[in-house]
Structures are given as structure tokens and as C-alpha cells.
Amino acid sequence: MxxxxxxxxxxxxxxxxxxxxxxxxxxxxxxxxxxxxxxxxxxxxxxxxxxxxxxxxxxxxxxxxxxxxxxxxxxxxxxxxxxxxxxxxxxxxxxxxxxxxxxxxxxxxxxxxxxxxxxxxxxxxxxxxxxxxxxxxxxxxxxxxxxxxxxxxxxxxxxxxxxxxxxxxxxxxxxxxxxxxxxxxxxxxxxLTEPNFAIRLRDLVKYIDKPSERDIQILRIGRHFRLGGKSKIISTRTAEEALEIKKYLNSLDTAFLIKEFAGSMVVIIGEATKEDITFAAKVAARYSKGKDEKSLKVIYGNYGSNYNKSIEVEPATEEELKEFIIG
Missing domain, CATH: 3.40.50.620 (HUPs)
Incomplete structure (x- = not known):
């Protein structure tokens, strides 16, 4: 037959x-x-x-x-x-x-x-x-x-x-x-046919020679920012995205929260520099219900452990977001 x-x-x-x-x-x-x-x-x-x-x-x-x-x-x-x-x-x-x-x-x-x-x-x-x-x-x-x-x-x-x-x-x-x-x-x-995903993928292979499957899968989630190094800052837009990104996080990633206000889940994927931490905190402040405050206390730490560090920052401005956003 x-x-x-x-x-x-x-x-x-x-x-x-x-x-x-x-x-x-x-x-x-x-x-x-x-x-x-x-x-x-x-x-x-x-x-x-x-x-x-x-x-x-x-x-x-x-x-x-x-x-x-x-x-x-x-x-x-x-x-x-x-x-x-x-x-x-x-x-x-x-x-x-x-x-x-x-x-x-x-x-x-x-x-x-x-x-x-x-x-x-x-x-x-x-x-x-x-x-x-x-x-x-x-x-x-x-x-x-x-x-x-x-x-x-x-x-x-x-x-x-x-x-x-x-x-x-x-x-x-x-x-x-x-x-x-x-x-x-x-x-x-x-x-690969989606414009925003394609921009993020081009950025990824520019900074990482051999991305992992995790690196690729998280391109689908949230807003992405990069200050110029290999690490990347991601801010989720919805509760569903926050649940989704948690599937890919590990103890080497850094997570940020605003203690007094609800808001976006913000994480740094990869080894965080001092500049990354400051900007991630500002992003967390900007996408929280406290975004109109003059300054906010942001707590952070390795994902899955206690958030035992804190930083006081002003919420990120629109100009700062536009400068570092990917896609």
C-alpha cells in the first residue's frame, strides 16, 4: 500500500x-x-x-x-x-x-x-x-x-x-x-514572525553566545530591559505573567518587591551589577501603585529566599524606561 x-x-x-x-x-x-x-x-x-x-x-x-x-x-x-x-x-x-x-x-x-x-x-x-x-x-x-x-x-x-x-x-x-x-x-x-519577540531574540544572541531554553522561553513574558551587560531586567504586566515567569526562575536570579504597594513582579535574570539592581528597583517602583510617590523602599533578594536587602529609589521616568527597554 x-x-x-x-x-x-x-x-x-x-x-x-x-x-x-x-x-x-x-x-x-x-x-x-x-x-x-x-x-x-x-x-x-x-x-x-x-x-x-x-x-x-x-x-x-x-x-x-x-x-x-x-x-x-x-x-x-x-x-x-x-x-x-x-x-x-x-x-x-x-x-x-x-x-x-x-x-x-x-x-x-x-x-x-x-x-x-x-x-x-x-x-x-x-x-x-x-x-x-x-x-x-x-x-x-x-x-x-x-x-x-x-x-x-x-x-x-x-x-x-x-x-x-x-x-x-x-x-x-x-x-x-x-x-x-x-x-x-x-x-x-x-x-519568530512576531516583531517584538524578534527584537528580543536579536538582543539575546548579541549578548549570550549559547542561550539556554530558559533564556528563549522568557522572551515571551513581560517587559524587558537591559543596561548593556549580560543580565536582563524583566517586569511582568499581569498576575498571569508573574505565575508564568516563576516557572523559569532560580536562586541565582534577583527578585524585587515594593513592601507597601502592590505592583509588578520584577526580576534580574543573570548576575546583577549595582547599576542593574538600582534600575530594577526603579522599575519595580514605577510599575507599582506607589508610582506617584517621590521615593519608595524596594526590598530584594535571591529568588526563593528571604528578601533581606533594601534600597530607596525614585520611580523610573518614562525617559529611563524608553532608554533601556528591549522592543
């Missing part, structure tokens, strides 16, 4: 591509990738809607290393879409033998994304993957040259589609036809 591996991103297009091939009586196994910048949650949800078995592949470290200096450059933000797609296809191609699969499929649509899904980019991805003759793009196959799978009869080309461009009318009609009702927006879930 013919078998294919489907790269499932968690979006509608990749799910439809898999379903389209399943409709030809071909067995399909879903492959989803997990990295520091995107996870499998949407892919798992989408796969269930079409009864697609799904394998999750964690390639976080290699993906991050590629992200720092991609061969084909970044997109608008920190997203190396061409290199990322090629890497995914290389991984999937290397799994063909393991799953006894004949080829792999993706949900890419010609010209849907002007930079990463034009004809030249699609061809680069095929070439860079190392498995060019094993890649089928079912949603736009009929506006591309026939693949080996179509020519040798593994796949019926007449049952593939000719979608091109940014309109999603056909995809939405197919989703309704196949009962796929719970799908995310086309924007996707990759953090």
Missing part, C-alpha cells in the same frame, strides 16, 4: 493537503515539528479532526542554531522560513525509510506568501531538503510540474488541486466539506 508522510504545521493548509491524499486511499502519517519557537498543540488538534496519526519531532537545538544565521536569510522579522521549511523536509525525508513511506507532502500553496512560497523559494526548499523528488504539494500541484509520484501513478494528478495566490476561499470550502471546523488563523503560531 502506498504511504506518505505529511508535514503538519497546525494550520488549515497542511491538514487539507493530508486529507486530500488520504481521499485517494493512500495511508498518511503526520509529522509535526517542535522547537523553541512553535509547538505541537495546534497540529495535534488538527490531526484529530481528520483521524490522522501524528508523530512529534523535537528539533529545537538544531533549529535554533540555524535561526541565528540562516543560509537564505530572515523574513520580515527573525523568521528563516525558507531554511526552516527545507530543514523540516530534510528531517521528514530521513524518516521515509523508518515509516516505509513512499513520499512526503506539505500544505504549501504557490504565491500564498510572497517571500517564502513563490516558485523560486519552493524550488530552493526542494533542493535544500535533499529529497526533491519525494516532495508533493497537493494543494497547488496542478500549477507546478508533475512530480515523480504523479508520473509513476502513486498519486492521481487529476485529483490534486491548482490553488495559487492568497485567497483562501477554496481551502475554507474544503474545510466545510470535510467537517474541519476548529482551525487557527493563517498567521500561524511561530514566535
Amino acid at each position: 502506498t504511504r506518505a508522510l505529511a508535514l503538519i504545521s497546525g494550520g488549515l493548509d497542511s491538514t487539507l493537503a493530508a486529507k486530500l491524499i488520504m481521499e485517494q486511499g493512500i495511508e498518511v502519517i503526520g509529522i509535526c515539528f517542535k522547537s523553541y519557537f512553535f509547538g505541537p498543540t495546534n497540529a495535534i488538534r488538527m490531526a484529530k479532526q481528520i483521524n490522522l496519526p501524528l508523530e512529534v519531532i523535537d528539533f529545537s537545538e538544531e533549529h535554533f542554531n540555524m535561526t541565528k544565521d540562516p543560509k537564505h536569510g530572515h523574513g520580515k522579522n527573525m523568521n528563516p522560513c525558507i531554511d526552516c521549511h527545507a530543514m523540516m523536509m530534510r528531517y521528514a525525508g530521513e524518516l521515509l525509510d523508518k515509516y516505509k513511506a513512499d513520499f512526503m507532502i506539505t500544505g504549501e500553496v504557490l504565491n500564498q506568501r510572497p517571500m517564502s512560497q513563490n516558485k523560486a523559494s519552493l524550488n530552493i526548499v526542494k533542493k535544500e531538503s535533499g529529497f526533491a523528488d519525494k516532495i508533493l504539494r497537493p494543494l497547488c500541484a496542478k500549477v507546478l510540474p508533475p512530480t515523480e509520484m504523479e508520473l509513476n501513478g502513486l498519486v492521481d494528478r487529476e485529483k490534486l488541486l491548482d490553488i495559487s495566490g492568497r485567497s483562501r476561499k477554496i481551502q475554507m470550502e474544503l474545510a466545510e466539506k470535510w467537517g474541519i471546523v476548529d482551525y487557527p488563523s493563517p498567521a500561524g503560531g511561530c514566535k
Whole structure:
């Protein structure tokens, strides 16, 4: 029996591509990738809607290393879409033998994304993957040259589609036809496409050669400030963010509180200098209910231990915040 591996991103297009091939009586196994910048949650949800078995592949470290200096450059933000797609296809191609699969499929649509899904980019991805003759793009196959799978009869080309461009009318009609009702927006879930996250990531790799997973995950949380050294000051914006950041803190981090007033949780990640401590205290004062006081007493200490130190500061001014904020 013919078998294919489907790269499932968690979006509608990749799910439809898999379903389209399943409709030809071909067995399909879903492959989803997990990295520091995107996870499998949407892919798992989408796969269930079409009864697609799904394998999750964690390639976080290699993906991050590629992200720092991609061969084909970044997109608008920190997203190396061409290199990322090629890497995914290389991984999937290397799994063909393991799953006894004949080829792999993706949900890419010609010209849907002007930079990463034009004809030249699609061809680069095929070439860079190392498995060019094993890649089928079912949603736009009929506006591309026939693949080996179509020519040798593994796949019926007449049952593939000719979608091109940014309109999603056909995809939405197919989703309704196949009962796929719970799908995310086309924007996707990759953090690298988000402008503020990208700014923070560029800052991180500028100061730290080999960031840890923790360093990367906390980029999602709060307001970030840096005075120029390796340590960084983070101020949470909500109670939910305060709970979230606590998952990543350790006893080497420094935490700050205003004893008399409620406010933001402020922490220094990394070894704190005297200047870092003073500014972090000023940030804590600024984002507390005592922000209009002339000066405030801020207590601080290593996270998880007693806050046995204190400093008296004026709340940070807007000019100071703007000078040191990241993103």
C-alpha cells in the first residue's frame, strides 16, 4: 500500500493537503515539528479532526542554531522560513525509510506568501531538503510540474488541486466539506514572525553566545530591559505573567518587591551589577501603585529566599524606561 508522510504545521493548509491524499486511499502519517519557537498543540488538534496519526519531532537545538544565521536569510522579522521549511523536509525525508513511506507532502500553496512560497523559494526548499523528488504539494500541484509520484501513478494528478495566490476561499470550502471546523488563523503560531519577540531574540544572541531554553522561553513574558551587560531586567504586566515567569526562575536570579504597594513582579535574570539592581528597583517602583510617590523602599533578594536587602529609589521616568527597554 502506498504511504506518505505529511508535514503538519497546525494550520488549515497542511491538514487539507493530508486529507486530500488520504481521499485517494493512500495511508498518511503526520509529522509535526517542535522547537523553541512553535509547538505541537495546534497540529495535534488538527490531526484529530481528520483521524490522522501524528508523530512529534523535537528539533529545537538544531533549529535554533540555524535561526541565528540562516543560509537564505530572515523574513520580515527573525523568521528563516525558507531554511526552516527545507530543514523540516530534510528531517521528514530521513524518516521515509523508518515509516516505509513512499513520499512526503506539505500544505504549501504557490504565491500564498510572497517571500517564502513563490516558485523560486519552493524550488530552493526542494533542493535544500535533499529529497526533491519525494516532495508533493497537493494543494497547488496542478500549477507546478508533475512530480515523480504523479508520473509513476502513486498519486492521481487529476485529483490534486491548482490553488495559487492568497485567497483562501477554496481551502475554507474544503474545510466545510470535510467537517474541519476548529482551525487557527493563517498567521500561524511561530514566535519568530512576531516583531517584538524578534527584537528580543536579536538582543539575546548579541549578548549570550549559547542561550539556554530558559533564556528563549522568557522572551515571551513581560517587559524587558537591559543596561548593556549580560543580565536582563524583566517586569511582568499581569498576575498571569508573574505565575508564568516563576516557572523559569532560580536562586541565582534577583527578585524585587515594593513592601507597601502592590505592583509588578520584577526580576534580574543573570548576575546583577549595582547599576542593574538600582534600575530594577526603579522599575519595580514605577510599575507599582506607589508610582506617584517621590521615593519608595524596594526590598530584594535571591529568588526563593528571604528578601533581606533594601534600597530607596525614585520611580523610573518614562525617559529611563524608553532608554533601556528591549522592543
